[in-house]
Amino acid sequence: MSIETSSWDTLWLNVNIATMAAEAADYGIVEDAALAISKGKISWIGEMQSLPEFDSSSIQVIDGEGRWLTPGLIDCHTHIVYGGNRANEFEMRLQGKSYEEIANAGGGIVSTVSATRSSTEDQLFESASKRLLALCKEGVTTVEIKSGYGLDTPNEIKMLTVAKRLEECFPVTVQKTFLGAHAVPTEYSGNSQAYIDEVCDKMLPAITDLSLADAVDVFCENIGFTYSETQQVFEVAKKYKLPVKIHAEQLSNMRGAELASTYNALSADHLEYLSEEGVNKMKAGNMVAVLLPGAYYFLRETQLPPIQLLREEGVPIAIATDANPGSSPIHSIQLMLNMACTLFKLTPSEALAGVTRNAAKALGLEQTKGVLAVGMDADIACWNIEQPAQLAYQFGVNPLHILMKSGQPVV
Numbered sequence: 001m002s003i004e005t006s007s008w009d010t011l012w013l014n015v016n017i018a019t020m021a022a023e024a025a026d027y028g029i030v031e032d033a034a035l036a037i038s039k040g041k042i043s044w045i046g047e048m049q050s051l052p053e054f055d056s057s058s059i060q061v062i063d064g065e066g067r068w069l070t071p072g073l074i075d076c077h078t079h080i081v082y083g084g085n086r087a088n089e090f091e092m093r094l095q096g097k098s099y100e101e102i103a104n105a106g107g108g109i110v111s112t113v114s115a116t117r118s119s120t121e122d123q124l125f126e127s128a129s130k131r132l133l134a135l136c137k138e139g140v141t142t143v144e145i146k147s148g149y150g151l152d153t154p155n156e157i158k159m160l161t162v163a164k165r166l167e168e169c170f171p172v173t174v175q176k177t178f179l180g181a182h183a184v185p186t187e188y189s190g191n192s193q194a195y196i197d198e199v200c201d202k203m204l205p206a207i208t209d210l211s212l213a214d215a216v217d218v219f220c221e222n223i224g225f226t227y228s229e230t231q232q233v234f235e236v237a238k239k240y241k242l243p244v245k246i247h248a249e250q251l252s253n254m255r256g257a258e259l260a261s262t263y264n265a266l267s268a269d270h271l272e273y274l275s276e277e278g279v280n281k282m283k284a285g286n287m288v289a290v291l292l293p294g295a296y297y298f299l300r301e302t303q304l305p306p307i308q309l310l311r312e313e314g315v316p317i318a319i320a321t322d323a324n325p326g327s328s329p330i331h332s333i334q335l336m337l338n339m340a341c342t343l344f345k346l347t348p349s350e351a352l353a354g355v356t357r358n359a360a361k362a363l364g365l366e367q368t369k370g371v372l373a374v375g376m377d378a379d380i381a382c383w384n385i386e387q388p389a390q391l392a393y394q395f396g397v398n399p400l401h402i403l404m405k406s407g408q409p410v411v
């Protein structure tokens with residue numbers, strides 16, 4: 001079969017590739033390989049020895065010198081747009097107060113809401129830029145950003161507008177998630193039903209009108225929203241044909257993941273208190289389990305998510321930073337790879353699948369991202385490593401050599 005090389009515009013030579021293809025074992029490794037790109041898409045992958053003839057005068061050739069390529073990393077759960085910080089609450093927790101106690105006493109999410117409301121769009125853009133840059137420097141080419149610190153129509157719109165601007169200014173795909181049901185704002189204190197009505201009748205329609213959300217999320221928890229309140233938000237999301245996600249079973253088992261499965265949710269996230277029934281429903285609903293080792297670590301949680309059960313049932317596991325000011329002020333996807341292994345006992349290969357293939361699925365982007373294969377987006381990270389397990393094994397020396405977004409090297 002002759003291969004059409006005339007469309008190639010970029011060619012990686014002398015690389016080892018962790019394709020992360022689902023059908024392949026482990027990392028889906030192709031050693032001593034080449035990878036060609038045409039107009040931002042991968043057009044050929046194979047061993048160097050089967051590389052067809054090509055016209056090097058019209059192709060940008062990059063000699064990988066034996067380095068490794070992986071898909072660009074995907075951080076599928078973040079809250080990087082926010083004002084202020086909560087270092088004071090960190091100190092309170094170290095003195096013995098729990099995350100729930102602080103939230104119930106008027107701190108927690110609603111304290112970040114005040115700081116976010118009083119920040120201008122430009123101020124939020126500026127602080128979020130620094131966080132996004134930290135992620136990109138570690139190989140991230142796709143990020144999900146949630147709203148949820150505005151909790152009224154103008155401020156939720158402000159947050160999602162910042163997320164949109166970030167995508168325009170950075171070489172990164174941004175998936176925007178509306179998380180109006182993150183906490184009850186103080187003006188609705190004691191009347192969460194009235195706030196949920198506001199989310200459903202005013203905020204979600206306004207945000208949909210502006211095409212500012214790719215998905216809808218709810219914090220289903222005793223310090224968040226009940227099963228039935230979550231259901232009300234999901235019903236409206238369904239009406240607007242927006243996919244749903246859920247913060248579920250983080251501090252207690254509210255059966256949120258089960259509920260989400262009946263709405264074909266993309267993912268349920270956190271999941272420390274997920275039951276066996278919940279695992280089964282997630283499997284039946286073709287959902288991704290997004291595990292967040294940064295929040296587990298930072299809240300000094302001891303209840304582990306049911307990892308072995310998820311694995312046995314074949315529920316895809318994604319890993320994300322959950323970068324936010326309260327439960328995970330951590331903006332390092334490389335640290336998450338390490339923590340997924342040390343704290344959650346994932347294998348380095350499972351951890352890498354968690355920030356590539358399975359993270360793409362958690363965002364509904366599995367047709368174009370998360371795997372290096374012909375036809376997929378050429379979002380590629382090139383690493384100075386000798387074997388892929390090194391990405392999870394070490395932390396603190398950044399092995400990223402070149403990052404490519406849609407076939408273009410990122411400066």
Ligand code: NIG
Pocket residue numbers: 079108109112219247250295322324325326327328
């Ligand atoms: O994913 N759980 C709810 N939301 C965030 C925490 C937000 C915050 O504390 O500001 C989380 O952990």
Ligand code: FE
Pocket residue numbers: 077078079247322324
């Ligand atoms: Fe979160």
